[in-house]
Amino acid sequence: MSNETLFTEAVTHFPGGVSSPVRAFKSVGGTPKFFKRAWEAWFEDEDGRTFLDLCMSWGPLILGHAHPDVLSAVAEAMQEGLSFGAPSRRELALARRIKAMVPHVEKMRFVSSGTEAVMSALRAARGFTKRDRILKFEGCYHGHSDALLVKAGSGLATFGEPTSAGVPKSFADLTLVVSLDDAEGLEKAFAKYGAELAAAIIEPVPANNGLLVQDQSFLTRLRELCTKYGTVLIFDEVISGFRVAPGGAAQRLGITPDLVTFGKIIGGGMPVGLYGGRKDIMGVVSPDGPVYQAGTLSGNPVAMAAGLATLERLTPALYAELDAKAERWAKAFERIPGLHAPHFGSLVWPLFQSGVKRADRVESGAIVQFNRMHKLLLDQGVYLPPSGYEVAFLSIAHGDRELAHFEKAVEAIQPSFQPAQ
Ligand SMILES: Cc1ncc(COP(=O)(O)O)c(C=O)c1O
Numbered sequence: 001m002s003n004e005t006l007f008t009e010a011v012t013h014f015p016g017g018v019s020s021p022v023r024a025f026k027s028v029g030g031t032p033k034f035f036k037r038a039w040e041a042w043f044e045d046e047d048g049r050t051f052l053d054l055c056m057s058w059g060p061l062i063l064g065h066a067h068p069d070v071l072s073a074v075a076e077a078m079q080e081g082l083s084f085g086a087p088s089r090r091e092l093a094l095a096r097r098i099k100a101m102v103p104h105v106e107k108m109r110f111v112s113s114g115t116e117a118v119m120s121a122l123r124a125a126r127g128f129t130k131r132d133r134i135l136k137f138e139g140c141y142h143g144h145s146d147a148l149l150v151k152a153g154s155g156l157a158t159f160g161e162p163t164s165a166g167v168p169k170s171f172a173d174l175t176l177v178v179s180l181d182d183a184e185g186l187e188k189a190f191a192k193y194g195a196e197l198a199a200a201i202i203e204p205v206p207a208n209n210g211l212l213v214q215d216q217s218f219l220t221r222l223r224e225l226c227t228k229y230g231t232v233l234i235f236d237e238v239i240s241g242f243r244v245a246p247g248g249a250a251q252r253l254g255i256t257p258d259l260v261t262f263g264k265i266i267g268g269g270m271p272v273g274l275y276g277g278r279k280d281i282m283g284v285v286s287p288d289g290p291v292y293q294a295g296t297l298s299g300n301p302v303a304m305a306a307g308l309a310t311l312e313r314l315t316p317a318l319y320a321e322l323d324a325k326a327e328r329w330a331k332a333f334e335r336i337p338g339l340h341a342p343h344f345g346s347l348v349w350p351l352f353q354s355g356v357k358r359a360d361r362v363e364s365g366a367i368v369q370f371n372r373m374h375k376l377l378l379d380q381g382v383y384l385p386p387s388g389y390e391v392a393f394l395s396i397a398h399g400d401r402e403l404a405h406f407e408k409a410v411e412a413i414q415p416s417f418q419p420a421q
Contacts, residue, residue: 003046006034027367027387028374038065040397043383051383052405054392058385059239060264062322062346063310064397070268070309077305083297090304097311098266098274101246104256108276109285110299114238114263115143117273118201120285120293121259122147124275125199125232127284127291135176135189135200135231136160139359141208142201142236142261152177180212181357186221194229199259201234204249207391208239209359211342211349216253223255232281238263238273239391242311244345245319252345268310270303318396322346325394332407336373337417346394350384362389369417376416380409 010017016024018032025032034046041064044050053065063070077090091110099105111117122134122145134147142148150160150172160177162169176193178185190197204219206212226233235257240249242265250256259277266272276282284291297303326343333341333350340354352369356362370388377384382405384392 001046003031003034006046007031022385022387022390025386028371030375030378032386033378033383040064040066041395041399041402049381051378051381052402052409053383054394055383055385055390056393056395057269058264058390059243059393060267060269060310061393062243062265062395063268063313064395065269067268067310067313067397069313070306073305073309074270074302077302080301082302083300085296088299088301088304090301090308091299094266094304094308094311097308098262098276101242101311101314102248102250102260104247104250104278105260105276106279107282108274109282109293110304111273111275111293111295112271112297112300112303113143113273114236114261115145115273116295117238117261117263117275118142118148118234118236119145121234121261121275122199122201123293124281124285124291125234125259127289128281129198129230129232131196131198133159133174133176133193133196133198135178135193135197137202137206138177138179139209139212140180140201140203140206140236142203143238146171147175148201150175150177152179179358179360180206180214181218183218183221186218186225190225190229190231194225194231197229197231199232199234200226201236203239204235204237204253204255204257205240205244205344205347207344207347207349209389210351210356210362211344211347211391212357212359213342213344214357219253219255223257226258232259233257234259234261236261239347240345241265242314243347246314246316265310265314266307267303268306268308270300270306271297272300272303272307319345322394322396325398328403329392329394329398329406332403332410335407335410336414337419338369339373339417348392348394350392351388359389372416373413376413377409380412382406382409 018024036044146167149164151163160172160175162172237248241262245252263273286292330341330343353366367388
Protein backbone atom coordinates (compact mmCIF):
# COMPACT_ATOMS: atom_id res chain seq x y z
CA MET A 1 0.00 0.00 0.00
CA SER A 2 1.23 3.53 -0.77
CA ASN A 3 1.94 6.30 1.75
CA GLU A 4 -1.15 8.09 0.46
CA THR A 5 -3.46 5.10 0.93
CA LEU A 6 -2.08 4.38 4.39
CA PHE A 7 -2.44 7.99 5.46
CA THR A 8 -6.03 8.12 4.20
CA GLU A 9 -6.79 5.18 6.47
CA ALA A 10 -4.62 6.50 9.33
CA VAL A 11 -6.71 9.66 9.74
CA THR A 12 -9.73 7.46 10.42
CA HIS A 13 -7.89 5.81 13.33
CA PHE A 14 -5.70 8.49 14.90
CA PRO A 15 -5.93 12.25 15.51
CA GLY A 16 -4.16 13.77 12.52
CA GLY A 17 -3.41 10.24 11.33
CA VAL A 18 -0.42 9.94 13.65
CA SER A 19 0.76 8.73 17.06
CA SER A 20 2.66 11.99 17.80
CA PRO A 21 1.74 15.39 16.30
CA VAL A 22 4.86 16.57 14.42
CA ARG A 23 4.83 13.37 12.34
CA ALA A 24 1.69 14.64 10.58
CA PHE A 25 3.77 17.00 8.35
CA LYS A 26 1.37 19.85 9.23
CA SER A 27 4.20 22.43 9.25
CA VAL A 28 5.90 21.37 6.05
CA GLY A 29 2.85 20.13 4.15
CA GLY A 30 2.43 16.97 2.11
CA THR A 31 1.81 13.37 3.10
CA PRO A 32 3.92 11.87 5.88
CA LYS A 33 6.31 9.13 4.84
CA PHE A 34 5.32 5.74 6.17
CA PHE A 35 8.52 3.96 7.11
CA LYS A 36 8.67 0.40 5.85
CA ARG A 37 12.15 -0.53 7.01
CA ALA A 38 15.28 1.29 8.08
CA TRP A 39 18.99 0.50 8.23
CA GLU A 40 22.09 2.56 9.07
CA ALA A 41 21.25 6.13 8.00
CA TRP A 42 18.60 5.11 5.47
CA PHE A 43 14.98 4.07 5.25
CA GLU A 44 12.56 2.88 2.64
CA ASP A 45 9.02 4.23 2.64
CA GLU A 46 5.85 2.41 1.64
CA ASP A 47 6.09 3.85 -1.89
CA GLY A 48 9.36 1.94 -2.24
CA ARG A 49 11.59 5.04 -2.25
CA THR A 50 14.82 5.22 -0.28
CA PHE A 51 15.71 8.26 1.81
CA LEU A 52 18.73 9.44 3.76
CA ASP A 53 17.42 9.95 7.31
CA LEU A 54 18.44 13.11 9.17
CA CYS A 55 15.75 12.75 11.80
CA MET A 56 16.78 9.32 13.11
CA SER A 57 13.73 8.70 15.27
CA TRP A 58 14.38 12.05 16.98
CA GLY A 59 17.60 11.03 18.67
CA PRO A 60 17.81 7.51 20.09
CA LEU A 61 19.69 6.04 17.15
CA ILE A 62 23.20 7.38 17.65
CA LEU A 63 24.50 4.10 16.18
CA GLY A 64 22.16 4.30 13.20
CA HIS A 65 19.04 2.28 12.45
CA ALA A 66 19.03 -1.43 13.25
CA HIS A 67 22.63 -1.64 14.44
CA PRO A 68 23.62 -5.33 14.45
CA ASP A 69 24.94 -5.25 18.06
CA VAL A 70 21.68 -3.77 19.30
CA LEU A 71 19.60 -6.21 17.28
CA SER A 72 21.47 -9.21 18.59
CA ALA A 73 21.28 -7.98 22.21
CA VAL A 74 17.54 -7.52 21.80
CA ALA A 75 17.14 -10.95 20.18
CA GLU A 76 19.05 -12.60 23.00
CA ALA A 77 17.05 -10.82 25.72
CA MET A 78 13.77 -11.62 23.96
CA GLN A 79 14.43 -15.34 24.17
CA GLU A 80 14.44 -15.06 27.95
CA GLY A 81 11.12 -13.22 28.20
CA LEU A 82 9.60 -9.93 27.09
CA SER A 83 8.58 -8.45 30.43
CA PHE A 84 8.90 -9.62 34.02
CA GLY A 85 7.45 -6.88 36.21
CA ALA A 86 10.21 -7.90 38.62
CA PRO A 87 13.90 -7.08 39.02
CA SER A 88 16.32 -8.54 36.49
CA ARG A 89 20.10 -8.48 36.04
CA ARG A 90 19.89 -6.37 32.87
CA GLU A 91 18.75 -3.30 34.84
CA LEU A 92 21.90 -3.55 36.93
CA ALA A 93 24.15 -3.91 33.92
CA LEU A 94 22.70 -0.77 32.34
CA ALA A 95 22.81 1.13 35.66
CA ARG A 96 26.50 0.24 36.10
CA ARG A 97 27.29 1.51 32.62
CA ILE A 98 25.36 4.73 33.20
CA LYS A 99 27.15 5.39 36.49
CA ALA A 100 30.50 4.80 34.82
CA MET A 101 29.66 7.35 32.13
CA VAL A 102 27.77 9.88 34.29
CA PRO A 103 29.28 9.98 37.79
CA HIS A 104 26.69 12.43 39.17
CA VAL A 105 24.03 9.75 38.80
CA GLU A 106 24.40 8.23 42.25
CA LYS A 107 20.97 6.64 42.24
CA MET A 108 18.44 6.25 39.46
CA ARG A 109 15.03 4.93 38.49
CA PHE A 110 14.14 3.59 35.04
CA VAL A 111 10.84 4.66 33.46
CA SER A 112 9.45 4.26 29.95
CA SER A 113 9.74 7.71 28.33
CA GLY A 114 11.37 11.09 28.63
CA THR A 115 8.06 12.65 29.66
CA GLU A 116 7.75 10.21 32.53
CA ALA A 117 11.36 10.82 33.57
CA VAL A 118 10.85 14.58 33.79
CA MET A 119 7.47 14.32 35.50
CA SER A 120 8.95 11.99 38.11
CA ALA A 121 12.10 14.06 38.65
CA LEU A 122 9.93 17.09 39.39
CA ARG A 123 7.87 15.11 41.87
CA ALA A 124 11.04 13.92 43.60
CA ALA A 125 12.34 17.51 43.76
CA ARG A 126 9.05 18.70 45.21
CA GLY A 127 9.00 15.87 47.72
CA PHE A 128 12.59 16.56 48.72
CA THR A 129 12.28 20.33 49.13
CA LYS A 130 8.66 20.30 50.31
CA ARG A 131 8.05 23.18 47.91
CA ASP A 132 5.51 23.36 45.05
CA ARG A 133 6.74 25.94 42.57
CA ILE A 134 9.09 25.17 39.71
CA LEU A 135 10.97 27.23 37.12
CA LYS A 136 11.34 26.40 33.45
CA PHE A 137 12.72 28.22 30.43
CA GLU A 138 10.67 29.36 27.47
CA GLY A 139 11.65 27.38 24.41
CA CYS A 140 12.75 24.24 26.26
CA TYR A 141 10.59 21.16 25.83
CA HIS A 142 10.38 18.59 28.57
CA GLY A 143 7.67 16.24 27.37
CA HIS A 144 3.95 16.66 27.71
CA SER A 145 3.25 16.52 31.44
CA ASP A 146 0.83 19.19 32.66
CA ALA A 147 3.32 21.20 34.73
CA LEU A 148 5.52 21.79 31.69
CA LEU A 149 3.07 22.59 28.91
CA VAL A 150 3.36 26.15 30.04
CA LYS A 151 4.58 29.38 28.49
CA ALA A 152 5.44 32.71 30.02
CA GLY A 153 2.57 34.90 31.12
CA SER A 154 2.73 38.63 30.42
CA GLY A 155 5.35 40.61 32.29
CA LEU A 156 8.70 39.68 33.72
CA ALA A 157 9.12 36.64 35.98
CA THR A 158 5.47 35.69 36.00
CA PHE A 159 3.86 32.32 36.46
CA GLY A 160 2.83 30.61 33.30
CA GLU A 161 -0.14 30.01 31.07
CA PRO A 162 -1.00 26.60 29.66
CA THR A 163 0.18 26.00 26.08
CA SER A 164 -2.32 23.19 25.67
CA ALA A 165 -6.02 22.92 26.24
CA GLY A 166 -6.69 20.47 29.02
CA VAL A 167 -3.96 21.79 31.32
CA PRO A 168 -5.64 23.38 34.34
CA LYS A 169 -4.66 27.00 34.89
CA SER A 170 -4.02 26.12 38.54
CA PHE A 171 -1.22 23.74 37.46
CA ALA A 172 0.38 26.38 35.26
CA ASP A 173 0.20 28.77 38.20
CA LEU A 174 2.95 26.78 39.88
CA THR A 175 5.36 27.05 36.94
CA LEU A 176 7.49 30.16 36.61
CA VAL A 177 8.76 30.75 33.08
CA VAL A 178 11.94 32.68 32.21
CA SER A 179 13.34 33.29 28.71
CA LEU A 180 16.51 31.57 27.65
CA ASP A 181 19.49 33.94 27.35
CA ASP A 182 17.87 36.38 29.78
CA ALA A 183 20.34 36.77 32.63
CA GLU A 184 18.37 39.65 34.14
CA GLY A 185 15.09 37.73 34.09
CA LEU A 186 16.82 34.81 35.78
CA GLU A 187 18.15 37.03 38.60
CA LYS A 188 14.74 38.64 39.11
CA ALA A 189 12.93 35.31 39.17
CA PHE A 190 15.21 33.90 41.84
CA ALA A 191 15.29 37.12 43.86
CA LYS A 192 11.50 37.07 44.04
CA TYR A 193 10.67 33.36 44.19
CA GLY A 194 13.93 31.48 44.80
CA ALA A 195 13.01 30.37 48.31
CA GLU A 196 9.74 28.89 46.97
CA LEU A 197 11.23 26.99 44.04
CA ALA A 198 11.44 23.21 44.35
CA ALA A 199 13.24 22.85 41.04
CA ALA A 200 14.61 24.68 38.04
CA ILE A 201 14.62 22.56 34.91
CA ILE A 202 16.49 23.28 31.70
CA GLU A 203 17.74 21.53 28.62
CA PRO A 204 21.43 22.41 29.05
CA VAL A 205 21.68 22.31 25.26
CA PRO A 206 18.19 23.47 24.28
CA ALA A 207 17.30 21.52 21.14
CA ASN A 208 13.54 21.58 20.86
CA ASN A 209 12.93 25.00 19.37
CA GLY A 210 15.92 24.87 17.16
CA LEU A 211 19.37 24.62 18.70
CA LEU A 212 19.52 27.49 21.18
CA VAL A 213 23.01 27.04 22.62
CA GLN A 214 23.32 29.20 25.73
CA ASP A 215 26.30 31.13 27.06
CA GLN A 216 28.23 29.17 29.65
CA SER A 217 27.83 32.10 32.08
CA PHE A 218 24.02 31.78 31.95
CA LEU A 219 24.11 28.12 32.94
CA THR A 220 26.80 28.68 35.57
CA ARG A 221 24.69 31.41 37.13
CA LEU A 222 21.65 29.12 37.13
CA ARG A 223 23.72 26.53 39.02
CA GLU A 224 24.82 29.15 41.56
CA LEU A 225 21.31 30.43 42.13
CA CYS A 226 19.90 26.93 42.62
CA THR A 227 22.61 26.20 45.19
CA LYS A 228 22.00 29.48 46.97
CA TYR A 229 18.23 28.98 47.26
CA GLY A 230 18.17 25.22 47.84
CA THR A 231 16.40 24.69 44.52
CA VAL A 232 16.99 21.34 42.82
CA LEU A 233 18.70 21.90 39.45
CA ILE A 234 17.41 19.40 36.91
CA PHE A 235 19.22 19.00 33.62
CA ASP A 236 16.87 17.51 31.08
CA GLU A 237 19.32 15.54 28.97
CA VAL A 238 16.76 13.48 27.09
CA ILE A 239 18.36 14.72 23.85
CA SER A 240 21.87 15.76 24.94
CA GLY A 241 22.50 12.77 27.22
CA PHE A 242 25.06 10.36 25.73
CA ARG A 243 24.96 12.46 22.55
CA VAL A 244 27.18 15.47 23.16
CA ALA A 245 29.71 13.70 25.44
CA PRO A 246 29.88 10.42 27.36
CA GLY A 247 28.63 12.27 30.45
CA GLY A 248 26.20 14.44 28.46
CA ALA A 249 26.02 18.22 28.44
CA ALA A 250 26.86 18.32 32.15
CA GLN A 251 30.30 16.91 31.40
CA ARG A 252 30.82 19.04 28.34
CA LEU A 253 29.85 22.23 30.16
CA GLY A 254 31.49 21.28 33.45
CA ILE A 255 28.30 21.94 35.42
CA THR A 256 26.82 19.30 37.70
CA PRO A 257 23.05 19.24 38.16
CA ASP A 258 21.32 17.76 41.21
CA LEU A 259 19.08 15.55 39.11
CA VAL A 260 19.21 14.56 35.47
CA THR A 261 16.68 13.03 33.08
CA PHE A 262 17.59 10.77 30.20
CA GLY A 263 15.65 9.04 27.46
CA LYS A 264 16.19 8.28 23.78
CA ILE A 265 19.79 6.92 23.56
CA ILE A 266 19.61 4.97 26.84
CA GLY A 267 16.90 2.86 25.23
CA GLY A 268 18.77 2.41 21.94
CA GLY A 269 15.43 2.70 20.08
CA MET A 270 13.28 1.02 22.72
CA PRO A 271 11.03 2.98 25.12
CA VAL A 272 13.19 3.90 28.13
CA GLY A 273 13.58 6.97 30.34
CA LEU A 274 15.53 7.54 33.51
CA TYR A 275 15.75 10.08 36.29
CA GLY A 276 18.52 10.09 38.80
CA GLY A 277 21.22 12.06 40.53
CA ARG A 278 22.02 12.91 44.13
CA LYS A 279 21.29 10.00 46.38
CA ASP A 280 19.81 12.14 49.15
CA ILE A 281 17.23 13.47 46.70
CA MET A 282 16.55 10.06 45.13
CA GLY A 283 16.12 8.79 48.69
CA VAL A 284 12.63 10.31 48.77
CA VAL A 285 11.45 7.97 45.98
CA SER A 286 9.17 5.08 46.89
CA PRO A 287 9.68 2.55 48.49
CA ASP A 288 12.63 4.24 50.28
CA GLY A 289 10.69 7.47 50.73
CA PRO A 290 7.27 9.09 50.45
CA VAL A 291 7.31 10.12 46.74
CA TYR A 292 5.27 7.60 44.79
CA GLN A 293 6.33 6.58 41.29
CA ALA A 294 5.95 3.21 39.56
CA GLY A 295 5.66 1.50 36.14
CA THR A 296 4.53 -1.89 34.80
CA LEU A 297 7.17 -1.90 32.07
CA SER A 298 9.88 0.02 33.96
CA GLY A 299 13.28 -1.65 33.59
CA ASN A 300 11.92 -3.83 30.79
CA PRO A 301 14.61 -6.43 30.06
CA VAL A 302 14.50 -6.11 26.27
CA ALA A 303 14.74 -2.32 26.45
CA MET A 304 17.59 -2.57 28.97
CA ALA A 305 19.47 -4.86 26.57
CA ALA A 306 19.06 -2.40 23.68
CA GLY A 307 20.21 0.47 25.87
CA LEU A 308 23.25 -1.37 27.16
CA ALA A 309 24.33 -2.53 23.71
CA THR A 310 24.13 1.10 22.57
CA LEU A 311 25.99 2.63 25.52
CA GLU A 312 28.72 0.01 25.33
CA ARG A 313 29.72 1.30 21.92
CA LEU A 314 29.91 4.93 23.01
CA THR A 315 33.60 5.63 23.58
CA PRO A 316 35.20 9.07 24.03
CA ALA A 317 36.84 8.70 20.59
CA LEU A 318 33.45 8.28 19.00
CA TYR A 319 32.32 11.66 20.30
CA ALA A 320 35.30 13.38 18.69
CA GLU A 321 34.34 11.65 15.45
CA LEU A 322 30.70 12.78 15.75
CA ASP A 323 31.76 16.38 16.41
CA ALA A 324 33.97 16.38 13.32
CA LYS A 325 31.15 14.88 11.31
CA ALA A 326 28.72 17.60 12.41
CA GLU A 327 31.21 20.21 11.25
CA ARG A 328 31.31 18.67 7.77
CA TRP A 329 27.53 18.30 7.52
CA ALA A 330 26.98 21.87 8.72
CA LYS A 331 29.33 23.08 5.97
CA ALA A 332 27.37 21.06 3.42
CA PHE A 333 24.10 22.57 4.64
CA GLU A 334 25.58 26.05 4.41
CA ARG A 335 26.13 25.64 0.69
CA ILE A 336 22.42 26.44 0.43
CA PRO A 337 22.39 30.22 -0.01
CA GLY A 338 21.12 32.02 3.10
CA LEU A 339 21.22 28.94 5.29
CA HIS A 340 23.07 28.77 8.62
CA ALA A 341 23.70 25.50 10.41
CA PRO A 342 24.67 25.95 14.06
CA HIS A 343 25.69 22.64 15.58
CA PHE A 344 26.61 21.14 18.93
CA GLY A 345 27.84 17.60 19.23
CA SER A 346 26.01 15.69 16.52
CA LEU A 347 23.00 18.03 16.50
CA VAL A 348 22.67 20.39 13.54
CA TRP A 349 20.01 23.06 13.10
CA PRO A 350 19.46 24.26 9.54
CA LEU A 351 17.90 27.71 9.64
CA PHE A 352 17.69 30.68 7.27
CA GLN A 353 18.78 33.02 10.03
CA SER A 354 21.79 33.27 12.32
CA GLY A 355 22.70 33.93 15.96
CA VAL A 356 19.41 32.78 17.52
CA LYS A 357 19.49 31.99 21.26
CA ARG A 358 15.81 32.38 22.10
CA ALA A 359 12.82 30.63 20.58
CA ASP A 360 10.85 33.87 20.17
CA ARG A 361 13.62 35.30 17.96
CA VAL A 362 13.05 32.80 15.14
CA GLU A 363 11.59 34.75 12.23
CA SER A 364 8.53 33.39 10.44
CA GLY A 365 10.28 33.96 7.09
CA ALA A 366 13.04 31.57 8.16
CA ILE A 367 10.48 28.87 8.80
CA VAL A 368 8.77 29.48 5.45
CA GLN A 369 12.15 28.99 3.76
CA PHE A 370 12.79 25.85 5.79
CA ASN A 371 9.48 24.38 4.68
CA ARG A 372 10.42 24.98 1.06
CA MET A 373 13.83 23.37 1.59
CA HIS A 374 12.26 20.41 3.36
CA LYS A 375 10.13 19.58 0.35
CA LEU A 376 12.93 20.10 -2.15
CA LEU A 377 15.31 17.88 -0.17
CA LEU A 378 12.64 15.23 0.21
CA ASP A 379 12.32 15.16 -3.58
CA GLN A 380 16.09 14.53 -3.65
CA GLY A 381 15.85 11.62 -1.21
CA VAL A 382 16.80 13.45 2.00
CA TYR A 383 14.48 13.32 5.01
CA LEU A 384 14.80 16.20 7.48
CA PRO A 385 12.69 16.48 10.64
CA PRO A 386 9.35 17.82 9.41
CA SER A 387 9.53 21.18 11.20
CA GLY A 388 11.92 24.13 11.06
CA TYR A 389 12.03 24.19 14.86
CA GLU A 390 13.53 20.72 15.05
CA VAL A 391 17.20 19.82 14.89
CA ALA A 392 18.74 17.23 12.57
CA PHE A 393 20.33 14.22 14.25
CA LEU A 394 23.50 12.61 12.95
CA SER A 395 24.74 9.14 13.87
CA ILE A 396 27.87 7.08 13.38
CA ALA A 397 26.16 5.66 10.30
CA HIS A 398 26.30 9.06 8.56
CA GLY A 399 29.54 8.41 6.70
CA ASP A 400 31.18 9.51 3.46
CA ARG A 401 28.63 7.84 1.20
CA GLU A 402 25.79 9.55 3.06
CA LEU A 403 27.53 12.92 2.96
CA ALA A 404 28.08 12.55 -0.79
CA HIS A 405 24.37 11.80 -1.27
CA PHE A 406 23.51 14.85 0.81
CA GLU A 407 25.93 17.14 -1.03
CA LYS A 408 24.46 16.05 -4.34
CA ALA A 409 20.97 16.85 -3.07
CA VAL A 410 22.15 20.24 -1.85
CA GLU A 411 23.69 20.98 -5.22
CA ALA A 412 20.42 20.12 -6.93
CA ILE A 413 18.36 22.50 -4.80
CA GLN A 414 20.86 25.39 -4.68
CA PRO A 415 19.32 27.23 -7.69
CA SER A 416 16.03 27.52 -5.75
CA PHE A 417 17.80 29.55 -3.07
CA GLN A 418 19.79 32.12 -5.00
CA PRO A 419 20.46 35.14 -2.78
CA ALA A 420 18.55 38.31 -3.66
CA GLN A 421 20.57 40.55 -6.04
C1 LIG B 1 14.55 17.44 26.20
C2 LIG B 1 13.37 16.52 26.16
N1 LIG B 1 12.76 16.18 27.30
C3 LIG B 1 11.71 15.34 27.32
C4 LIG B 1 11.22 14.80 26.16
C5 LIG B 1 10.08 13.85 26.20
O1 LIG B 1 10.50 12.58 25.89
P1 LIG B 1 9.48 11.49 25.32
O2 LIG B 1 9.07 11.95 23.96
O3 LIG B 1 10.27 10.22 25.33
O4 LIG B 1 8.33 11.45 26.27
C6 LIG B 1 11.81 15.13 24.95
C7 LIG B 1 11.31 14.58 23.68
O5 LIG B 1 11.73 14.89 22.61
C8 LIG B 1 12.91 16.01 24.94
O6 LIG B 1 13.52 16.36 23.81
